[in-house]
Amino acid sequence: MVGLGVCCSICDSANKAALVCPACINNTLLYERRKMLLELSERRAELLEKLNSLIGQQAAHVELEVRRRQLAAEAETARQRVRRAEGALEQAKSAAALLRTQLACRRAATERGVGEVAARRAEQLAHHPTLLRYQALTHSHVAAMLLSEQRSKLAVLLDCLPLRVAAIRNVHPQQGGGGGLGVGGGGAAAADRGGGGGGAAAGGSPIQVTICNLKLPDAASVTSLMTQQPESTSSALGYLLLLTELLSTYLGGPLLHEGSFQAATSVVWQQHSFWNRRPSSSLARLPLFLEEG
Numbered sequence: 001m002v003g004l005g006v007c008c009s010i011c012d013s014a015n016k017a018a019l020v021c022p023a024c025i026n027n028t029l030l031y032e033r034r035k036m037l038l039e040l041s042e043r044r045a046e047l048l049e050k051l052n053s054l055i056g057q058q059a060a061h062v063e064l065e066v067r068r069r070q071l072a073a074e075a076e077t078a079r080q081r082v083r084r085a086e087g088a089l090e091q092a093k094s095a096a097a098l099l100r101t102q103l104a105c106r107r108a109a110t111e112r113g114v115g116e117v118a119a120r121r122a123e124q125l126a127h128h129p130t131l132l133r134y135q136a137l138t139h140s141h142v143a144a145m146l147l148s149e150q151r152s153k154l155a156v157l158l159d160c161l162p163l164r165v166a167a168i169r170n171v172h173p174q175q176g177g178g179g180g181l182g183v184g185g186g187g188a189a190a191a192d193r194g195g196g197g198g199g200a201a202a203g204g205s206p207i208q209v210t211i212c213n214l215k216l217p218d219a220a221s222v223t224s225l226m227t228q229q230p231e232s233t234s235s236a237l238g239y240l241l242l243l244t245e246l247l248s249t250y251l252g253g254p255l256l257h258e259g260s261f262q263a264a265t266s267v268v269w270q271q272h273s274f275w276n277r278r279p280s281s282s283l284a285r286l287p288l289f290l291e292e293g
Contacts, residue, residue: 150250154250154251157243157247161211161212161239161243161246162212162213163209163211163240163243164209164210164211165208165209166207166209166210211239212235212236212239214232214233214235214239215236216236217233
């Protein structure tokens with residue numbers, strides 16, 4: 001091998017001018033430039049590596065800056081929330097202080113009222129025992145008079161509108177009616193089981209409930225009475241409705257049903273509510289007498 005910068009053995013032995021073959025040209029003329037290119041490529045590689053490292057560091061710095069800005073924005077939002085919460089807390093404290101003041105005023109007024117009531121009660125108990133006893137006796141006397149008046153009114157009412165049970169149906173123990181006396185429940189059950197002749201088949205007498213000597217229909221005879229004696233049945237039911245209303249008036253009790261009288265026809269219905277006395281619907285009205293059309 002020939003050293004760099006020296007002609008090859010062929011050019012030297014041929015006594016030719018140097019720098020004839022490409023190898024000599026490359027080794028002599030282009031050596032410096034090639035060396036420079038190599039140095040530049042190495043420098044370029046170093047600079048590229050430094051640039052890549054700087055870009056990586058810059059990307060990390062950019063990411064850190066973005067994160068820092070995000071944290072700063074979140075911190076600002078949190079500070080705003082804290083300021084709003086502080087404002088709401090101050091308002092709540094003010095409202096609580098106002099409520100405490102109002103409560104203290106009310107408590108003071110209540111305590112004064114309780115003290116005044118206790119003082120007046122003590123005064124009444126100390127200086128007016130006779131008045132208290134007189135009021136208690138008056139109340140008991142008025143209650144006794146009211147009870148006596150109610151009894152007399154009820155006696156007169158039952159004399160004017162007598163309601164009598166002519167016979168009570170005895171339910172036979174084997175029939176599962178309960179083994180006792182039944183005015184409404186046992187009779188209706190027996191009528192439902194045996195129809196019109198259920199009571200006779202069981203060996204008991206049919207129920208005969210009369211008002212003003214007019215027979216009231218039961219489950220077994222309502223159809224026959226409405227067909228054969230419509231006027232008397234309507235009158236009996238009207239008297240029963242009148243008796244119910246007068247009893248509720250004299251006794252002062254609530255009445256869940258209302259009634260009206262229109263010539264020879266009586267109507268009863270259940271109130272829609274306590275305040276609304278009208279029927280809930282037109283179908284809720286129960287006519288006590290239906291004229292034959």
